[in-house]
Amino acid sequence: MSIITFLRENARWIVGGFLLTFFSSFGQTFFISLSAGDIRAEHGLSHGQFGGLYMIATLASALTLPQLGKVVDRVPIAVVAAFTIPALMAAAISMSFATNVIWLGITIYALRLFGQGMMTHISMTAMGRWFSAQRGRAVSLATLGHNFGEAVFPSAFIFAAYALGWRGTWLAAAVVLALVAWPAIVMLMRVERTPRATDGPERRTALRDWTRGEVLRDPIFWLCLSGVLAPGFIGTTVFFHQVYLSELRGWAPEVFASSFIVMSSMTIVFALIAGQLIDRFSAVRVLPSFLLPLAASCLVLATTQSPWGAYAFMALMGISYGFSSTLFGALWPELYGARNLGSIRAVIVAMMVLATAMGPGLTGWLIDIGVSYPAQIAAMGIYCIFSAAVMTVVSRKAAGRNALT
Numbered sequence: 001m002s003i004i005t006f007l008r009e010n011a012r013w014i015v016g017g018f019l020l021t022f023f024s025s026f027g028q029t030f031f032i033s034l035s036a037g038d039i040r041a042e043h044g045l046s047h048g049q050f051g052g053l054y055m056i057a058t059l060a061s062a063l064t065l066p067q068l069g070k071v072v073d074r075v076p077i078a079v080v081a082a083f084t085i086p087a088l089m090a091a092a093i094s095m096s097f098a099t100n101v102i103w104l105g106i107t108i109y110a111l112r113l114f115g116q117g118m119m120t121h122i123s124m125t126a127m128g129r130w131f132s133a134q135r136g137r138a139v140s141l142a143t144l145g146h147n148f149g150e151a152v153f154p155s156a157f158i159f160a161a162y163a164l165g166w167r168g169t170w171l172a173a174a175v176v177l178a179l180v181a182w183p184a185i186v187m188l189m190r191v192e193r194t195p196r197a198t199d200g201p202e203r204r205t206a207l208r209d210w211t212r213g214e215v216l217r218d219p220i221f222w223l224c225l226s227g228v229l230a231p232g233f234i235g236t237t238v239f240f241h242q243v244y245l246s247e248l249r250g251w252a253p254e255v256f257a258s259s260f261i262v263m264s265s266m267t268i269v270f271a272l273i274a275g276q277l278i279d280r281f282s283a284v285r286v287l288p289s290f291l292l293p294l295a296a297s298c299l300v301l302a303t304t305q306s307p308w309g310a311y312a313f314m315a316l317m318g319i320s321y322g323f324s325s326t327l328f329g330a331l332w333p334e335l336y337g338a339r340n341l342g343s344i345r346a347v348i349v350a351m352m353v354l355a356t357a358m359g360p361g362l363t364g365w366l367i368d369i370g371v372s373y374p375a376q377i378a379a380m381g382i383y384c385i386f387s388a389a390v391m392t393v394v395s396r397k398a399a400g401r402n403a404l405t
Contacts, residue, residue, distance in 0.1 A: 006134060007141075013130060016188035017142030020081065020123035023181040025149030026092055026173050027115010029356060030239040030260070032108065034157045035095075037243050038166045043101055047244060051364025054240070057105045058357030061113035062350045068113070069121050069346025077126045078190040084122065085182045088114040092174035096167040112353060120146075121349045124329040125342050130193035136283070139329030140275025144268055146325060147318075151264035154257045209337030212344050220401070223394045224331065225348070227287070227387045229355040231294055231324045234380045235317060237359035238301070245301075245373060255307045259314040266318025267325065274326040283331040284399045288392040290323035291384045298381030302374045328352075335398060 007014060025031050032054075040050050072080055091110035098104045123142050131138040160169040215221050238245070242256045277286050297316030301309055328348075336344055363376055 003137070006137060010131075010134075010138070010193070012188045012191065013126070013193050014138060014141050016185055017123040017127050017138070018145040018148075019181060019185050019188070020119050020126075021143055021145030022149045023085070023088070023177060023185075024115050024119035024123075024146065025153050026088060026177065027111040027113075027117070027119065028146075028149070029116075029236040029360070030150055031153055031157065032111060033240045033242060034154060034161075035166045035170070036240065039104065043104065045101070046364075046368060047241070048361075048364040048368035051240065051360040051362075053101065053105050054108060055357045055361025057108035058112045058353055060109050061117055062353040062357060064113055065117045065121070065350040065353060066343075066346045068118065069349060070343045072122060072125050072346075073340065073342035076190075077122060077192060078186050080118075081122055081189055082182070082186045084114050084118045085177055085185065088119065089174045089177040089182070091115070092170050092177065096170040096174070112357075116356070117349055117353050121345060124349075125345050126189065127329055128333045128341050128345070134279065135333065136275040136278030136326060136330045138275075140271040140278075140326040143271055143325040143329060147264040147267040147271065147321070150267075151261045154260045158253075158257055209339035210335075210344070211340055212347060215336050215344050216347065220335070220394055220398050223390060224287070224335070224398075225351055227291055227391045227394070228324060228328060228331070229352055230291060230380075230384055230387055231317070231320050232352050233355040233359045234294060234298065234384075235321065236356040237363050237380070238313075238377070240360040241363060241367070241373065244367065248373065249305055249307075249309075251307050251310065255310050259310045262311050263314035263318040263321065266315050267322040270319045270322025271326050272322075274323045275330075278326060278330050282399070283327055283334050284395050286323065286327060287331065287395045287398075288388060290320055290327060291388040291391065292320075293317070294320035295381045295384035295388070298377050298384065302378035302381065 036050065039045070040047070043050075045053070087110065091107055091114060094103070094107040094110065098107050123145070124139065127138045127142045128135060157169055160172055164172060210218075243253070245251075246253060246256055274286060274290075293316045297313045297320070300316065301313040303309075304312070332344060332348060333341060363373065366376060367373055
């Protein structure tokens with residue numbers, strides 16, 4: 001089936017999934033960090049203090065998500081979205097009025113839980129459950145919302161902040177959620193899809209449907225997470241401290257803001273490539289290779305003083321982001337089946353949120369005690385090389401166990 005035919009037959013579900021990930025941007029680190037300098041200045045917080053607050057709020061959201069995320073196994077997707085989007089909208093309004101650290105922490109908690117957590121969780125669970133033979137393609141298209149958000153919102157925030165101030169820009173984000181995201185997503189997702197014979201040969205998944213308890217006792221699950229979570233940890237860390245890194249390098253703020261377009265473009269291209277590869281070979285087979293461009297991106301950023309290093313970093317990270325974003329949606333049904341996908345993915349998304357929480361807090365603390373930030377970025381690159389070797393072993397064991405070879 002050509003991609004044009006696929007989109008024509010499945011437009012409402014793909015667009016709905018796309019919009020969920022697109023508007024999750026308001027709870028993503030790259031968007032929140034655009035206010036980091038103003039937040040630290042107004043509340044008198046150091047890099048480590050703000051990173052620690054961000055980590056605590058994100059950890060709290062990660063602890064909440066496994067229980068809240070199970071709802072998608074029992075309640076229609078459109079109903080879950082109808083409650084999640086207003087909650088994210090309320091969090092954006094709260095950010096525009098937060099005047100003390102406790103209020104700020106609660107606001108960040110809500111942004112992370114309902115933005116990065118639930119919006120992404122709803123989209124990826126829907127794509128994983130509603131598609132089988134074309135799952136890789138569906139996931140890759142829906143996850144492009146993240147990339148379009150990363151391309152559009154940083155520059156939009158900067159321009160809006162000039163006119164409205166950073167607090168006014170958060171209020172504007174709430175208005176966009178109310179007038180655009182809420183009605184559009186609920187309308188598109190209210191009709192649920194079931195896999196069709198016309199989709200093509202069904203993608204074989206796990207030999208049986210695992211329960212969440214069984215998944216948590218599976219060593220392969222934890223080894224997979226050690227690699228799959230790396231892009232989120234690294235990307236969040238670099239985005240969160242982008243102002244500090246720009247100060248170290250002597251780069252204008254516009255350098256990082258404009259480089260997001262490079263990353264988003266590369267992510268879009270390689271997410272689509274990954275979707276085709278997954279549908280042809282399986283997500284398990286694609287697993288070993290996706291961390292190598294991320295390793296290269298970290299080493300480039302750690303050693304380059306010139307502004308081109310930001311663009312090279314973003315381009316290489318975009319390759320890994322493209323593969324990982326599609327893998328994140330397609331891998332788990334292959335390993336563990338689709339029946340309990342919502343509750344399983346809730347744990348996975350919680351772990352993803354946990355990883356993104358640890359990055360800013362840990363690196364902020366290390367910065368405060370004098371550890372070189374570029375050296376920390378280089379260490380992340382070395383970890384990716386090691387993890388890619390682990391993923392090769394995991395891929396072979398998982399493929400053999402689930403008869404995907």
